[in-house]
Amino acid sequence: MSEAATEKAVDAAIEESAIKMRGTDVSVFYGEKQALFDVNLDVRKNSVTALIGPSGCGKSTFLRCLNRMNDTIDICRVNGEVTLDGENIYAPMIDVVELRARVGMVFQKPNPFPKSIYENIVYGPRIHGQVSTRAEMDEVVERSLIKAGLFNEVKDRLQEPGTGLSGGQQQRLCIARAIAVSPEVILMDEPCSALDPIATAKVEELIDELRVNYTIVIVTHSMQQAARVSQRTAMFHLGYLVEEGDTDKMFTNPDNKLTQDYITGRFG
Amino acid sequence: MPEAHTVTSYDDDLRFLTRRLSEMGGIAERMVADAVAALVNADTGSAQRVISEDLLLDNGEREIYDKAVLVIAKRQPMASDLREIIGSIRIASDLERVGDLGKNIAKRVIAVHTMAQPRKLVRGLEHLAELALTQLKEVLDAFATRSPDLANSIRERDEEIDAIYTSLFRELLTYMMEDPRNITACTHLLFCAKNIERIGDHATNIAETVYYVATGEQLAAERPKDDDTATMVAPAPGSD
Ligand SMILES: Nc1ncnc2c1ncn2[C@@H]1O[C@H](COP(=O)(O)OP(=O)(O)O)[C@@H](O)[C@H]1O
Ligand SMILES: [Mg+2]
Numbered sequence: 001m002s003e004a005a006t007e008k009a010v011d012a013a014i015e016e017s018a019i020k021m022r023g024t025d026v027s028v029f030y031g032e033k034q035a036l037f038d039v040n041l042d043v044r045k046n047s048v049t050a051l052i053g054p055s056g057c058g059k060s061t062f063l064r065c066l067n068r069m070n071d072t073i074d075i076c077r078v079n080g081e082v083t084l085d086g087e088n089i090y091a092p093m094i095d096v097v098e099l100r101a102r103v104g105m106v107f108q109k110p111n112p113f114p115k116s117i118y119e120n121i122v123y124g125p126r127i128h129g130q131v132s133t134r135a136e137m138d139e140v141v142e143r144s145l146i147k148a149g150l151f152n153e154v155k156d157r158l159q160e161p162g163t164g165l166s167g168g169q170q171q172r173l174c175i176a177r178a179i180a181v182s183p184e185v186i187l188m189d190e191p192c193s194a195l196d197p198i199a200t201a202k203v204e205e206l207i208d209e210l211r212v213n214y215t216i217v218i219v220t221h222s223m224q225q226a227a228r229v230s231q232r233t234a235m236f237h238l239g240y241l242v243e244e245g246d247t248d249k250m251f252t253n254p255d256n257k258l259t260q261d262y263i264t265g266r267f268g
Numbered sequence: 269m270p271e272a273h274t275v276t277s278y279d280d281d282l283r284f285l286t287r288r289l290s291e292m293g294g295i296a297e298r299m300v301a302d303a304v305a306a307l308v309n310a311d312t313g314s315a316q317r318v319i320s321e322d323l324l325l326d327n328g329e330r331e332i333y334d335k336a337v338l339v340i341a342k343r344q345p346m347a348s349d350l351r352e353i354i355g356s357i358r359i360a361s362d363l364e365r366v367g368d369l370g371k372n373i374a375k376r377v378i379a380v381h382t383m384a385q386p387r388k389l390v391r392g393l394e395h396l397a398e399l400a401l402t403q404l405k406e407v408l409d410a411f412a413t414r415s416p417d418l419a420n421s422i423r424e425r426d427e428e429i430d431a432i433y434t435s436l437f438r439e440l441l442t443y444m445m446e447d448p449r450n451i452t453a454c455t456h457l458l459f460c461a462k463n464i465e466r467i468g469d470h471a472t473n474i475a476e477t478v479y480y481v482a483t484g485e486q487l488a489a490e491r492p493k494d495d496d497t498a499t500m501v502a503p504a505p506g507s508d
Pocket of ligand 1: 030035053054055056057058059060061062073
């Protein structure tokens with residue numbers, strides 16, 4: 001191989017290794033209705049990818065493809081391929097429970113279990129057999145709460161119900177719960193839409209810190225939030241991926257007219 | 269202009285900026301043209317009027333700043349809207365500076381109107397001003413139509429102004445050498461020429477801003493610079 005060709009091959013390999021998840025020709029149907037059309041999208045390692053677009057364009061649907069949450073919807077059918085570290089997550093031998101430990105999820109409305117803060121966090125690691133002794137459980141609770149930026153606020157009331165926390169604290173508890181099982185990817189579906197601006201800022205700060213150790217995909221209806229927290233942005237419209245690229249570029253000079261119209265508030 | 273925003277008052281805000289800028293552009297053009305005409309005709313009344321008009325541009329710039337800051341705070345503009353607003357701020361500054369330079373020429377009219385003007389040099393200055401005014405007029409058209417091609421060609425033409433300024437500079441120096449009684453008048457003309465050359469530079473700045481607003485990309489950083497008057501010395505007597 002020539003030097004230039006070798007270099008090119010090395011670059012391609014580096015590029016490839018930076019990809020954590022990849023969707024190839026992903027189409028999703030709810031019964032007869034097609035919700036996603038041949039979506040091809042890469043999720044880069046240790047970065048935040050934001051999915052934006054008008055309501056109903058398929059952001060949540062795509063997000064749910066990444067950890068097979070769509071399997072829980074009876075009428076939902078997924079075509080195409082989604083890989084995690086190059087491995088097809090829709091392959092028959094894949095253990096979905098294990099997949100969801102590797103690809104965790106945080107929802108729009110904070111949904112702690114009606115149990116103590118402590119129990120909320122150890123639940124996942126326990127069912128995945130990651131912890132068994134009291135010391136291990138204490139350790140995972142402390143570590144997860146610290147990472148979620150919540151430890152100092154709740155350390156004296158770990159036995160109190162998670163549902164007694166403020167909305168913003170509950171959402172960070174849910175993030176702590178997602179982190180507790182040591183996932184590689186965290187999916188977030190409008191995680192701040194039920195939070196006030198201060199709590200939102202705390203979650204955004206947290207997302208930025210988590211990026212160092214995790215790969216994050218976030219659905220958000222706030223363009224400003226996408227611009228603030230993500231490095232890559234993907235714009236969906238009517239089930240199609242219309243543009244994907246560097247966040248800085250997308251919000252200053254997008255290539256696609258639909259993206260331009262959407263982010264500047266000129267939509268239909 | 270791109271299509272309408274869902275929130276129509278947002279379009280009103282952006283239209284305000286555009287309208288106010290074209291008003292400022294019109295005033296700046298007129299000030300420069302009137303100042304140069306006043307210089308040629310030694311018309312102090314007209315020069316006085318130019319000086320008083322400068323206030324209009326100062327106010328215009330301030331209004332645009334206030335509006336731009338308010339729009340950013342209220343609407344968190346993105347992409348082309350954001351570029352448009354940042355561009356408005358920059359263009360307003362350039363136009364305000366053009367007004368200052370016009371005013372400065374007008375002030376010199378009042379200072380030199382009693383002195384004998386070397387006709388040939390005044391005509392040279394007039395020619396320089398025509399070029400600068402053409403640049404200014406066209407860049408305002410480029411802004412009105414958001415035309416990146418026009419903006420680009422304007423920037424390239426600035427070299428011509430620089431070249432003529434340099435030769436005028438040389439002529440003025442020679443003139444001063446020939447007869448020291450010319451020095452005062454020529455010095456004033458020299459500053460006027462410099463002011464006009466600077467007006468060309470501001471037209472170039474505006475062209476670069478228009479290009480950025482329209483395309484989201486910056487023109488390449490340095491265009492060839494041809495003002496070597498910084499190192500120029502008077503020709504030795506008897507040479508040439
Ligand atoms: N569980 C479901 N059953 C049937 N249709 C659904 C379901 N979830 C989503 N859809 C449809 O799929 C499309 C995409 O929805 P969704 O992915 O939720 O969009 P977004 O998150 O961008 O608002 C919409 O037309 C929606 O009505
Ligand atoms: Mg959704």
